[in-house]
Every structure is written in structure tokens, then in C-alpha cells.
Amino acid sequence: MARQSASNYVRGLFQKGVGIYLLLGVCIAVFGVAAPAMVSPRHLLELTVHAAALGIVAMGQTMVMLIGMFDMSVGAVMTLINVLGAGLLAEGQYNLVLVLVLLVFLGALIGFINGLGITRLKIPPFMMTLGTWLVLRGLVLVYTKGGPKGHWPPSIQFLGKGWLGGIFPLSTLFWLALTAAGIYFLRRTLWGRYIYAVGGNPKTSFLSGVRINKMVTLTYTLCGVLSAVAGIVLSGYVGWGSFQVGGEEYLLNSIAAAVLGGTTFSGGVGGLSGTIGGAYLLTLIDSGLTMLGVGYAGRLIFTGSVIVVFTGLYERLAAKTS
Amino acid sequence: MAVINQHGPVRNLTAKIGKGPWVIYAILIAVILFNLVGNPYFGTAYNISNVIQQSAALMLVSVGQTFVIIGGGFDFSVGGVVSLATCIVATQMKNDPLSMVWAIALVIFMGLLAGSINGLGVALFRINPFIMTIGTMSIAQGVSYILREYPGGHVPSSYIKALTGNIGFVPVPIILILCAVLAGALTLRSTRLGRYIYAVGGNEESAKASGINVKGIKIFSFMACGFFTALGGMFMAARIASGDPRVGESFPLDSITAVVLGGVIIGGGRGSLIGVAAGVLLIVILSNLLALFNVSPYYHYIIKGLLLGLAVAITFRKEERAFR
Numbered sequence: 001m002a003r004q005s006a007s008n009y010v011r012g013l014f015q016k017g018v019g020i021y022l023l024l025g026v027c028i029a030v031f032g033v034a035a036p037a038m039v040s041p042r043h044l045l046e047l048t049v050h051a052a053a054l055g056i057v058a059m060g061q062t063m064v065m066l067i068g069m070f071d072m073s074v075g076a077v078m079t080l081i082n083v084l085g086a087g088l089l090a091e092g093q094y095n096l097v098l099v100l101v102l103l104v105f106l107g108a109l110i111g112f113i114n115g116l117g118i119t120r121l122k123i124p125p126f127m128m129t130l131g132t133w134l135v136l137r138g139l140v141l142v143y144t145k146g147g148p149k150g151h152w153p154p155s156i157q158f159l160g161k162g163w164l165g166g167i168f169p170l171s172t173l174f175w176l177a178l179t180a181a182g183i184y185f186l187r188r189t190l191w192g193r194y195i196y197a198v199g200g201n202p203k204t205s206f207l208s209g210v211r212i213n214k215m216v217t218l219t220y221t222l223c224g225v226l227s228a229v230a231g232i233v234l235s236g237y238v239g240w241g242s243f244q245v246g247g248e249e250y251l252l253n254s255i256a257a258a259v260l261g262g263t264t265f266s267g268g269v270g271g272l273s274g275t276i277g278g279a280y281l282l283t284l285i286d287s288g289l290t291m292l293g294v295g296y297a298g299r300l301i302f303t304g305s306v307i308v309v310f311t312g313l314y315e316r317l318a319a320k321t322s
Numbered sequence: 323m324a325v326i327n328q329h330g331p332v333r334n335l336t337a338k339i340g341k342g343p344w345v346i347y348a349i350l351i352a353v354i355l356f357n358l359v360g361n362p363y364f365g366t367a368y369n370i371s372n373v374i375q376q377s378a379a380l381m382l383v384s385v386g387q388t389f390v391i392i393g394g395g396f397d398f399s400v401g402g403v404v405s406l407a408t409c410i411v412a413t414q415m416k417n418d419p420l421s422m423v424w425a426i427a428l429v430i431f432m433g434l435l436a437g438s439i440n441g442l443g444v445a446l447f448r449i450n451p452f453i454m455t456i457g458t459m460s461i462a463q464g465v466s467y468i469l470r471e472y473p474g475g476h477v478p479s480s481y482i483k484a485l486t487g488n489i490g491f492v493p494v495p496i497i498l499i500l501c502a503v504l505a506g507a508l509t510l511r512s513t514r515l516g517r518y519i520y521a522v523g524g525n526e527e528s529a530k531a532s533g534i535n536v537k538g539i540k541i542f543s544f545m546a547c548g549f550f551t552a553l554g555g556m557f558m559a560a561r562i563a564s565g566d567p568r569v570g571e572s573f574p575l576d577s578i579t580a581v582v583l584g585g586v587i588i589g590g591g592r593g594s595l596i597g598v599a600a601g602v603l604l605i606v607i608l609s610n611l612l613a614l615f616n617v618s619p620y621y622h623y624i625i626k627g628l629l630l631g632l633a634v635a636i637t638f639r640k641e642e643r644a645f646r
Contacts, residue, residue: 127578128634130630131634135623142620296467312443315450
């Protein structure tokens with residue numbers, strides 16, 4: 001019984017969004033012993049620039065997971081935004097702000113369609129977003145014809161990789177501000193509380209008068225918006241448009257970041273405060289693995305294992321305690 | 323007793339498709355007739371053998387996918403397993419018979435292992451099958467990249483001939499397809515294990531109450547999927563004559579679309595392999611049709627995505643589950 005309560009304690013730590021920071025601390029300590037250059041404050045801060053786009057898309061994924069579903073199309077939305085923005089902005093004939101608004105609106109529209117398919121046509125979330133993913137990937141390939149697609153303007157590149165006065169990265173600031181707004185939305189507003197309620201127990205919330213279909217559609221729309229914003233930040237970081245930007249890697253990592261941050265797939269448990277740490281830890285370990293020369297294969301295996309092990313931990317223990 | 327129709331035209335069509343695979347066969351025959359009339363190239367021996375070669379791997383994988391989906395699960399990792407199988411064949415197989423046996427045994431063991439890991443995660447740890455298999459897909463893909471960083475490697479020509487050639491006048495892939503579908507259909511229809519898979523997929527609680535070992539059946543369905551997928555990967559290695567860590571990427575979506583088109587319902591409990599066979603042929607012939615009409619392959623994604631959404635929207639039955 002003692003072991004049981006100990007592992008429950010660990011699960012509780014993660015689901016309160018604290019465990020991930022303990023894990024992060026351990027990882028930084030290990031890297032500090034193994035490769036001191038990795039943990040210089042400057043390097044740790046540089047890593048947040050890599051992590052910003054992932055952190056923002058993981059916010060959207062976290063909200064969808066809080067409602068008990070998930071979104072397979074996030075990576076494809078990022079890619080679409082990347083190539084479409086590059087294509088529209090490359091010639092300089094369109095207003096930058098107008099294009100950005102259009103891109104974010106497009107993200108919202110895709111999320112809205114996902115939500116409608118799930119709530120009105122009753123397509124299971126997984127299948128619906130899988131279909132969207134395929135269609136978007138097709139659109140990207142049709143649009144780019146498999147080739148590169150122009151550059152993003154310097155102002156967006158500054159958003160993606162610039163440093164304010166050489167001291168603090170702008171994208172990190174943007175990411176933290178968005179997360180703070182997201183936490184406020186989820187914790188303090190009615191709609192945010194409804195998201196937790198629907199994820200925790202759809203039946204009870206329906207009986208209490210929450211319009212479930214509306215909340216699901218809203219959450220998917222938010223996730224679409226956040227994916228589009230993440231696509232813009234990532235485009236600024238990469239600097240050019242290509243069908244290889246974003247994609248599957250961001251899908252897997254957004255799920256892994258949310259899971260590491262303590263959000264479960266059964267819905268209603270977790271939150272954004274852990275997701276920041278999850279996105280950062282994944283980026284840190286990615287860079288560590290790259291330094292060790294492990295590369296793409298090792299990162300795939302690592303991300304897959306994280307998803308399986310952590311989900312297994314949460315679900316198994318949840319089953320035992322209930 | 324008055325039957326109140328609450329569902330509208332979409333669900334009425336559903337009910338018809340659910341009753342038997344005849345609708346999908348009618349569509350398949352219509353598409354074939356359309357091709358024969360509209361495109362003189364379609365009926366040539368070369369093109370027909372091409373269609374058969376293209377369907378074999380997908381058919382094997384879809385047989386496996388059917389086991390899992392009828393059992394109420396879902397397997398996204400088939401793509402990783404197919405890639406990994408081609409990479410194992412391309413790195414382990416030499417020209418001597420002993421290494422061939424070794425490589426084949428290794429591939430089948432790998433498939434069963436992947437299936438049992440998926441099954442254990444889903445049945446014992448209660449991980450959502452979607453998430454579990456996305457995780458194992460990523461892991462299998464990673465191992466494929468370790469074995470072969472880029473497409474290539476050596477596949478013995480005798481092995482390629484044995485799998486893609488002819489026995490007499492009959493192409494080997496046809497024999498493979500028939501054997502796999504027959505073995506799968508017999509297992510599902512006429513063995514106790516097969517009936518239990520339907521029972522677990524249809525209603526897990528009552529299956530448990532009837533004394534069925536639900537966890538064991540789930541693990542079995544995933545292992546069957548791993549086995550058939552490994553066979554599909556072995557055929558794929560012969561077809562592309564190399565190991566390719568990305569070759570499997572299209573398989574999860576294609577096999578799910580085929581299974582759903584074939585009248586198997588996501589959520590489990592209903593459907594048959596006879597319909598799935600038609601679903602596979604329909605997908606392959608549609609791709610073939612698009613290629614013959616010179617439609618850019620980039621559009622295939624869009625068409626497949628819409629087809630998947632449509633098939634699921636028409637056949638999805640358990641409305642409550644949409645919320646989970």
C-alpha cells in the first residue's frame with residue numbers, strides 16, 4: 001500500500017503541474033554534470049526560442065485534451081499557415097497585418113470545421129481531425145508543388161527569433177504572455193471553467209445546462225487559432241515557407257508536451273502551467289540528444305516512449321484509485 | 323410497433339451499409355465498369371497486375387486492422403511496423419536460405435511484439451488505443467531510421483521473385499490476398515476467439531459478465547494485427563526491393579479508410595472481412611484511376627481525406643462515443 005500511495009503522490013505532483021518542473025530540474029542537473037556548456041543561462045534562454053512555437057501549439061492541444069478529445073490536425077495547420085503566409089507575403093503586394101489576420105482567421109475556420117464535424121456529424125474526434133490533417137497536407141502540396149515557397153518578412157522573423165535589446169527573446173515573451181492569458185481564461189472565466197467541466201464529466205455538465213456542442217466547437221476553434229499563431233511564430237523562426245516546416249513532428253510533440261505537463265486524455269485534469277514545462281523539457285532533451293549525436297531516430301523513439309509511459313502512468317493509477 | 327425514425331437520410335443509409343457489404347461491392351463494380359468504358363488502358367493485363375501488386379500489402383494490413391477495429395480498438399502503428407519490416411528484410415536478409423528464414427522469423431516476431439505491446443498498453447494500462455498506437459508508431463519509425471537512415475539496402479532477387487512473381491498463371495500476390503482474407507474471415511467467423519472479438523467490441527461490459535477474458539481478447543486482436551501487418555511489410559519489402567523507413571506512412575490512414583468503407587464500424591462489434599476486401603480494392607482502384615487520368619498525386623491526399631471523413635460520417639453509429 002505504501003508503494004501505491006507513493007506513486008499516487010507522483011501522479012498528483014504531475015497533474016498539479018509541479019512534477020514536470022521537478023523533472024526539469026533533475027534533467028538540468030544531469031546535463032550540468034555531463035555537459036556544463038548545455039546549462040549556461042544563455043543557452044537555456046536560447047532554447048526557449050526553439051520551444052516557443054511548440055509551446056503555443058501545445059496550449060491548443062492541452063485545451064482540446066482538457067475537454068476529453070484531441071486534435072491530429074495541429075501540425076498540418078502550422079504547415080499550411082507557413083506556406084500560405086510565405087506565398088502571400090513574398091511579393092510584398094499585400095498588407096502584412098491583413099495577411100496575419102487572414103491566417104489566424106483561417107486557423108479558426110479549420111478548428112471550427114473540426115468542431116462542427118465532431119458535434120454535428122458525430123464523427124469521432126480522432127477520425128475527423130485525421131481527415132482534416134490529410135486534406136490540409138494535400139492542399140499544402142498542391143499549393144507548393146513540393147517546392148520551397150518564398151521568405152517571410154524581417155518583422156515576422158524578428159518575432160520568431162529576435163531578442164529585445166539583446167537581453168530577452170521576443171518569441172519567448174510572446175509565448176509566456178499567451179500562456180498567462182490562457183491560464184486566466186481557463187481558471188477565471190466561465191467558458192474556461194466549462195471546458196474543465198465538460199472534460200471531467202460531460203453528462204453532469206449537460207444536465208447542469210452547459211451547452212456541450214458549443215463548448216467543443218469553441219475549444220477546437222481556439223486550438224485552430226493557437227495552431228495558426230504557432231505557425232506564424234515558427235515561420236518567423238525558420239524564415240521561409242516549405243511543406244516540410246511543422247507537420248507530424250509538432251503533432252507528436254504537442255501531445256507529448258501536454259502529457260508531460262500533467263494533462264490526461266480522459267479530460268478535465270491538467271492545465272497550461274504544466275504544458276510550458278513540458279514543451280521546454282522536450283526541447284531541452286531534443287537538443288541534448290542532438291549534442292550526443294542521436295538525431296532524428298532517437299527523438300522519435302523518445303517522444304513515442306514519453307507519450308506511452310506517461311499516459312500509462314496516469315490511466316493505470318486513475319483506474320486503481322477510482 | 324411504430325418505428326420512429328429519428329436519424330434522417332444519412333443514418334438510413336448507414337443502416338443499409340451496416341447490414342451487409344453489398345453497397346460497397348455495388349460501388350466497386352460501378353467504378354470498375356466506369357474505368358473499363360472510360361479508359362482503354364485500365365483493362366490491360368499490365369495495369370491489372372499493377373493493381374493486384376498495389377493491393378496486396380494494403381490488403382494484408384487491412385485484415386489486421388479489421389481484427390483490432392472489430393474488437394473496439396484501433397491501430398495507428400501499422401505504418402511503423404510496415405516500415406520496420408522492410409528495413410529488417412533489407413538489412414538482415416542475405417542470399418542464403420538460412421538468413422532468409424532468420425529475417426522472416428525476426429519480422430514476424432517484431433510484428434507480434436509490437437502487437438502485444440499495444441495490446442498490453444490498451445488492455446492492462448487502459449491507455450486510449452489512439453494514443454498508445456501513435457506512441458508505438460513513433461517508436462517503430464525511430465527504430466526503422468536506426469536500421470536504415472535512408473531508403474536502400476539489399477533484398478535478394480529470389481525473395482522478390484517468390485513474392486511478386488507467378489505460380490503457373492496465377493500471380494503470387496493474389497494467392498497471398500486470398501489466403502489472408504480466408505484465414506482472417508474464418509478466424510473471425512468460425513472460431514471461438516473470433517466470436518469473442520465481436521462480443522468484446524460490441525459490448526465490453528456484457529462480454530465481461532459472460533465470462534469472456536476481455537483483456538486477453540484485446541491483446542489477441544492487437545497481436546493478430548501485428549502479425550498480418552508484418553506479413554504486409556514483408557511483401558512491401560519485395561515490392562520496393564529495398565528498406566525504406568518512410569514507406570509505411572500511408573498505411574494507417576489507408577487501412578482505416580478501407581476497413582471503414584468495408585462496413586466495419588469504428589467502436590467495434592460489427593462488420594466483416596468480405597466488405598473490407600472490397601474497401602481495399604476500391605481505394606487502390608481509385609488511386610489507379612486518378613493516376614491514369616494524370617491527376618497530380620498531391621490531390622490524392624485531399625481525396626483520401628474527404629473519403630475517410632465521408633465514410634466515417636455515414637457509418638458511425640455510437641453517437642455517445644463521439645464525446646470520448
